[in-house]
Amino acid sequence: MSAPTPAPAAPFRCSVASAERDEAPAGTASTVRAFLLVEHAGPWGVDALRDARLPDGLGPRIAAVAARARVRPLLVRRPGRSRRADATDTAGGVRVFAAACLPGGTRLESATLADPHEVLDLDLAALRAGGSAGLDPHDGTVLAVCTHGRHDACCAELGRPVASALAAAHPEETWEVSHIGGDRYAGNLLVLPDGLYYGRLDPDAALAVAADHARGHLELDHLRGRTAYPMAVQTAEVALRRHLGETARDTVRWTGRSVEGPATNLVTTAVFDVAGRTWSVRVRTVQGPPARLTCRATRDNPTPRHEVEAVTPEDAG
Numbered sequence: 001m002s003a004p005t006p007a008p009a010a011p012f013r014c015s016v017a018s019a020e021r022d023e024a025p026a027g028t029a030s031t032v033r034a035f036l037l038v039e040h041a042g043p044w045g046v047d048a049l050r051d052a053r054l055p056d057g058l059g060p061r062i063a064a065v066a067a068r069a070r071v072r073p074l075l076v077r078r079p080g081r082s083r084r085a086d087a088t089d090t091a092g093g094v095r096v097f098a099a100a101c102l103p104g105g106t107r108l109e110s111a112t113l114a115d116p117h118e119v120l121d122l123d124l125a126a127l128r129a130g131g132s133a134g135l136d137p138h139d140g141t142v143l144a145v146c147t148h149g150r151h152d153a154c155c156a157e158l159g160r161p162v163a164s165a166l167a168a169a170h171p172e173e174t175w176e177v178s179h180i181g182g183d184r185y186a187g188n189l190l191v192l193p194d195g196l197y198y199g200r201l202d203p204d205a206a207l208a209v210a211a212d213h214a215r216g217h218l219e220l221d222h223l224r225g226r227t228a229y230p231m232a233v234q235t236a237e238v239a240l241r242r243h244l245g246e247t248a249r250d251t252v253r254w255t256g257r258s259v260e261g262p263a264t265n266l267v268t269t270a271v272f273d274v275a276g277r278t279w280s281v282r283v284r285t286v287q288g289p290p291a292r293l294t295c296r297a298t299r300d301n302p303t304p305r306h307e308v309e310a311v312t313p314e315d316a317g
Helices: 014-020 055-069 116-121 124-128 153-169 203-214 231-244
Strands: 034-039 072-077 094-100 107-113 142-146 174-177 189-192 196-198 223-226 252-260 265-274 277-291 301-313
Touching (some): 055 116, 153 203, 231 277
Antiparallel strands (some): 034 094, 072 174, 142 189, 196 223, 252 265
């Protein structure tokens, strides 16, 4: 009698491997000061702006304009909409958002453009500086869930249930978004204009994050960081908030940092103001063991790790 055929191995999933390595999500948000979101129902392809069927090669042109202004361009679509192949159908116009994410100077603008080529006329340099890109002020929040499955399987498998749950509770605020970084922390949520990344979300956790945000608070267990901060400072903010038990969104204000040491053993001392009192947080960034960081990765890469060494009030001692 022949031996039974072994069951096929489960496909590699970067989010599962990351959780097994017990990687902390804090300090892993992409470092971005401003975002440009352009509606496109899909399909997106592997590289959204390059591969999406935007008219007249518009995607690469938007990418180039945004790169010159150092603004992060992303595609968005409403959850549950059919992924129509005819991307030239813009009869209802194209929704666009522009967000500046510097704490104390956040800005969110939006408009529906009759012609998607008008995106190229936006003043993205002014946006990055905290000014207007030329759209209308938008007094609200964008909840952008990464569901970019062609880029990474985890983003679709874990992101789509999150997007569906948020859309049911917050239909006007919720969008699916193309790759925002950190696939291994899926499901991932970007909250604008605050520039907050949350990761490892399931539908219930995402609803809790949205509820906390509406009350002006942060949910620390899933917070990856503020995009306007360097990653070590993101880690420092979360550590300080945990130390103080402080979740109010605008109470902790980063005021400066010093950095010393080589890139492989970098020490950052971040300074914060909390209700008029100064705190410093010392964070050491080291290289963890190599690992596959995305589902599509073909080789291992280093895994930076941020280790909090001290949380100290200015008048300590």
